[in-house]
Amino acid sequence: MGLLAEKRVLLGITGGIAAYKAAELTRLLRASEAQVRVVMTRAATAFVAPLTFQALSGHPVHLDLLDATEESAMGHIALARWADLILIAPASADFMAKLRAGLADDLLSALCLAAETPIALAPAMNRAMWANPATCDNVRCLKSRGFRVFGPAEGEQACGESGVGRLLEPSDILRSAETLFALGGLTGHSVLISAGPTREAIDPVRYIGNRSSGKMGYALARSALAAGARVTLVSGPVSLQAPQGVKLVRVESAAQMYEAVVGLASSHDIYIGAAAVADYSPAKRAERKIKKRDEAISIELTRTRDILAAVAQLSNPPFTVGFAAETDHLEDYAKAKLADKKLDMVAANRVGKPEGGFDSEDNALHVFWRDGEGYLPMAPKSLIATQLIELITEHYAAKNSAQNPG
Ligand code: CTP
Numbered sequence: 167m168g169l170l171a172e173k174r175v176l177l178g179i180t181g182g183i184a185a186y187k188a189a190e191l192t193r194l195l196r197a198s199e200a201q202v203r204v205v206m207t208r209a210a211t212a213f214v215a216p217l218t219f220q221a222l223s224g225h226p227v228h229l230d231l232l233d234a235t236e237e238s239a240m241g242h243i244a245l246a247r248w249a250d251l252i253l254i255a256p257a258s259a260d261f262m263a264k265l266r267a268g269l270a271d272d273l274l275s276a277l278c279l280a281a282e283t284p285i286a287l288a289p290a291m292n293r294a295m296w297a298n299p300a301t302c303d304n305v306r307c308l309k310s311r312g313f314r315v316f317g318p319a320e321g322e323q324a325c326g327e328s329g330v331g332r333l334l335e336p337s338d339i340l341r342s343a344e345t346l347f348a349l350g351g352l353t354g355h356s357v358l359i360s361a362g363p364t365r366e367a368i369d370p371v372r373y374i375g376n377r378s379s380g381k382m383g384y385a386l387a388r389s390a391l392a393a394g395a396r397v398t399l400v401s402g403p404v405s406l407q408a409p410q411g412v413k414l415v416r417v418e419s420a421a422q423m424y425e426a427v428v429g430l431a432s433s434h435d436i437y438i439g440a441a442a443v444a445d446y447s448p449a450k451r452a453e454r455k456i457k458k459r460d461e462a463i464s465i466e467l468t469r470t471r472d473i474l475a476a477v478a479q480l481s482n483p484p485f486t487v488g489f490a491a492e493t494d495h496l497e498d499y500a501k502a503k504l505a506d507k508k509l510d511m512v513a514a515n516r517v518g519k520p521e522g523g524f525d526s527e528d529n530a531l532h533v534f535w536r537d538g539e540g541y542l543p544m545a546p547k548s549l550i551a552t553q554l555i556e557l558i559t560e561h562y563a564a565k566n567s568a569q570n571p572g
Pocket of ligand 1: 360420439440441442443444445470471472473474475487488489490491499503
């Protein structure tokens, strides 16, 4: 049984050319054995007839807030209570603005306002509408209130332009929705995660650091906990609160992180190297603060030891997952890291773009394992973390059953 089996999904469809893709999404939800009820806005019915969704969901489509017959059959409060998940795909810019403002002048917005269940939005709109500060502000605000946002994707748009704003493919929306129900897969297992930057001391007051915020590693710790794992987090200096229930080991330098992680790795089932470990460290740390005298100075740097490779080379290594932050040739470099460091999985993200990566709230990952790959489209790091933990759980279980058949 899939993660959506018997789950009650209320699919909200708002007005936009991408509304036709909601038909395929309805079919996929039903194929995943979810129970589906569809609510359409007036504008959505201008793009696709409600009858399509009635046929695909197996139930009449809900359209009006004030329709007496509908209210008696299942009013907006009852519909909101019925759902395990409210999924709005496509979510138009206009509808997200309404959600942010708390308007309730049609059935879908009223039931969202009354909802106590998670609401996920799959936005679709023209790239300039998506990039408009008003939309950005609305999306940021909705995310901070706990709304999940799936996508949007980048590419050709119905209007002939190209950019970020396309509705995610229905199969990607389905996958994102599944992860919201993915809990418990790591019960009885232990996960070691490294997170944040390292600081390499130059003298007692200065160091070489990097811009890692630790958000991805901390989000992974939270998701691994939610999946039932016992979690140890080895963290460089960050300004984040460790999730409740995590065993936190604070370190500063790459050398300290090496000692902590390699010392703990054999007693864990899974290691995820999400830290941005310095590759080079000053060869000598000045005992006293370096005074400015010379016009130029140079600091000799030596390579740090590779923690990830050391973990993967242990005699009884955990399932080992590395990260790769690349500006170019992402696939080639990520695959090379997988092979060279003998990893089980590598999660690669593109850096140097305005969205995603270091210090950002969102991320997208291209994940590689020995005989396959997967793509987690741009989403809040919390959601990306849940999806990555899901993937890791799946491949960790497959590796275990291959090693211990029967
Ligand atoms: N890593 C590590 N120990 C180091 C350096 C990196 O464990 N001393 C881990 C990171 O936690 C991350 C992965 O290795 O999981 C990143 O791979 P790496 O080869 O270091 O990537 P880059 O630093 O980008 O280096 P390169 O110049 O090879 O791309």
